[in-house]
Amino acid sequence: MPVVTTWTGSVDVAIVGAGAAGIGAARRLAALRPELSVLMLEAGNRLGGRACTAAPFRLDGEPVDLGCGWLHGARTNAWTAIAGELGFTVDRKPAPWDDNGRDLGLDEGDQADCEAAREAYFGRVEARGEHEPDGAMADLLEPNNRWNGLLDAVGTYINGVELSGASVIDFNRYEPGPGPDWRVRHGYGRLVSTFGVPVPVAFGATVTRIDHHRGAAVTLETARGDVRSRVAVVTVSTAVLAAERLRFDPPLPDKIEAATHLPLGLANKLFLHVSNPDDLPFDAHFLGSPHRTGTGAYQVRPFGTAAIECYFGGAFARDLEEAGAEAALDFARSELAGQFGHAIRDRLTLAAASAWAGDPLFGGSYSYARPGASDRRGILGAPVDQRLFFAGEACSFARYSTAHGAYETGVAAAEAIAAQITGS
Numbered sequence: 001m002p003v004v005t006t007w008t009g010s011v012d013v014a015i016v017g018a019g020a021a022g023i024g025a026a027r028r029l030a031a032l033r034p035e036l037s038v039l040m041l042e043a044g045n046r047l048g049g050r051a052c053t054a055a056p057f058r059l060d061g062e063p064v065d066l067g068c069g070w071l072h073g074a075r076t077n078a079w080t081a082i083a084g085e086l087g088f089t090v091d092r093k094p095a096p097w098d099d100n101g102r103d104l105g106l107d108e109g110d111q112a113d114c115e116a117a118r119e120a121y122f123g124r125v126e127a128r129g130e131h132e133p134d135g136a137m138a139d140l141l142e143p144n145n146r147w148n149g150l151l152d153a154v155g156t157y158i159n160g161v162e163l164s165g166a167s168v169i170d171f172n173r174y175e176p177g178p179g180p181d182w183r184v185r186h187g188y189g190r191l192v193s194t195f196g197v198p199v200p201v202a203f204g205a206t207v208t209r210i211d212h213h214r215g216a217a218v219t220l221e222t223a224r225g226d227v228r229s230r231v232a233v234v235t236v237s238t239a240v241l242a243a244e245r246l247r248f249d250p251p252l253p254d255k256i257e258a259a260t261h262l263p264l265g266l267a268n269k270l271f272l273h274v275s276n277p278d279d280l281p282f283d284a285h286f287l288g289s290p291h292r293t294g295t296g297a298y299q300v301r302p303f304g305t306a307a308i309e310c311y312f313g314g315a316f317a318r319d320l321e322e323a324g325a326e327a328a329l330d331f332a333r334s335e336l337a338g339q340f341g342h343a344i345r346d347r348l349t350l351a352a353a354s355a356w357a358g359d360p361l362f363g364g365s366y367s368y369a370r371p372g373a374s375d376r377r378g379i380l381g382a383p384v385d386q387r388l389f390f391a392g393e394a395c396s397f398a399r400y401s402t403a404h405g406a407y408e409t410g411v412a413a414a415e416a417i418a419a420q421i422t423g424s
């Protein structure tokens with residue numbers, strides 16, 4: 001990997017952040033304009049950002065994705081094609097939520113009743129027209145419906161926030177593209193980071209200020225010194241922008257306001273090792289409780305491994321993250337005991353846990369729009385003076401919250417830059 005340890009002066013294009021968007025922008029620029037010098041400035045010490053694969057010792061080094069795991073809209077998802085090019089295996093087994101595979105641990109009558117409530121609810125959401133006033137997704141719940149807790153839990157997995165926080169219009173604009181949901185056998189995060197390997201990158205280069213006054217080079221102040229560029233692409237999360245961990249001079253209040261109204265929701269994953277796993281179902285899925293918002297979604301033995309992937313969303317995930325991984329383990333143990341019996345508790349040990357909210361480089365998992373804020377994705381993504389470009393999942397109108405949406409916004413920024421920038 002061309003890791004940059006000393007500054008070599010100025011570059012044509014500086015890219016802030018080496019996640020899916022930053023890597024997508026850099027690779028597209030290299031393909032379109034190979035003569036341009038490009039440098040990714042990454043605050044952390046690895047490629048991939050919220051695409052992050054770990055290989056915990058407790059799971060015999062089996063790869064687990066702490067961030068993105070599913071190739072949504074997989075048939076047309078750019079990462080599916082990249083996986084093919086790089087020799088990664090794509091697992092095409094249907095996702096638990098595809099093909100009606102919604103095993104909630106309910107008896108048949110309740111399963112049908114729950115399915116009917118879910119269809120009716122999402123039918124009401126989808127019926128809300130693009131030009132009708134926006135509102136919170138919770139406004140469309142049927143008062144006192146017994147499945148509201150479950151619908152809210154599903155909302156926290158989708159949006160990272162309770163239904164009361166998320167915009168109906170933004171939800172309806174989400175369109176991941178045709179195709180089912182597939183997985184990358186050896187890690188979505190590993191795929192993204194491998195694709196980024198050819199790009200020059202400086203790690204530990206936290207950008208704290210970008211001076212973009214007209215008539216001079218763009219100057220990026222970093223923890224490792226200043227970098228000058230002709231053009232810059234900013235791909236940091238909306239939480240980083242809203243907290244103004246990166247400042248602009250002249251200031252860009254519209255960007256900060258847009259980022260504030262497009263906050264990051266929270267989803268966290270906990271991976272457990274299960275001893276003697278043979279009695280457990282293979283790659284099965286269930287919800288801890290169908291009756292409350294604060295519950296986990298469990299993927300038992302993904303790919304047949306000795307692991308259980310636990311998924312928590314929204315305020316409940318925030319509480320668990322603050323309480324620590326041991327508290328999350330304890331909670332998961334009790335929900336799994338409800339499904340598999342008390343004896344399972346002692347067979348479970350902690351293998352890996354994400355904590356996306358508390359990490360200052362991210363501040364959460366994926367963006368959602370507050371009611372009325374969906375159009376701000378356009379404000380967030382708009383270039384400034386054709387010198388400062390913005391990319392990242394939150395800039396995508398239809399594929400926000402995804403790794404392929406992030407990639408596409410990076411590619412779009414690269415194409416705009418390639419079309420306008422003169423030879424170096």
Ligand SMILES: Cc1cc2nc3c(=O)[nH]c(=O)nc-3n(C[C@H](O)[C@H](O)[C@H](O)COP(=O)(O)OP(=O)(O)OC[C@H]3O[C@@H](n4cnc5c(N)ncnc54)[C@H](O)[C@@H]3O)c2cc1C
Nearest residue numbers: 017019020021043049050068069070207365392393402403
């Ligand atoms: C638990 C979880 C599950 C998910 N599941 C899925 C899924 O199944 N499918 C899917 O498609 N998506 C999923 N996602 C979302 C997906 O991972 C993200 O949308 C996508 O990876 C975001 O990419 P990005 O390039 O926009 O941002 P990031 O990945 O956040 O990249 C931004 C980079 O900027 C760096 N940075 C931050 N501040 C600075 C600074 N000041 N200076 C320099 N660098 C800085 C960060 O370290 C980071 O590397 C999931 C995410 C999480 C957390």
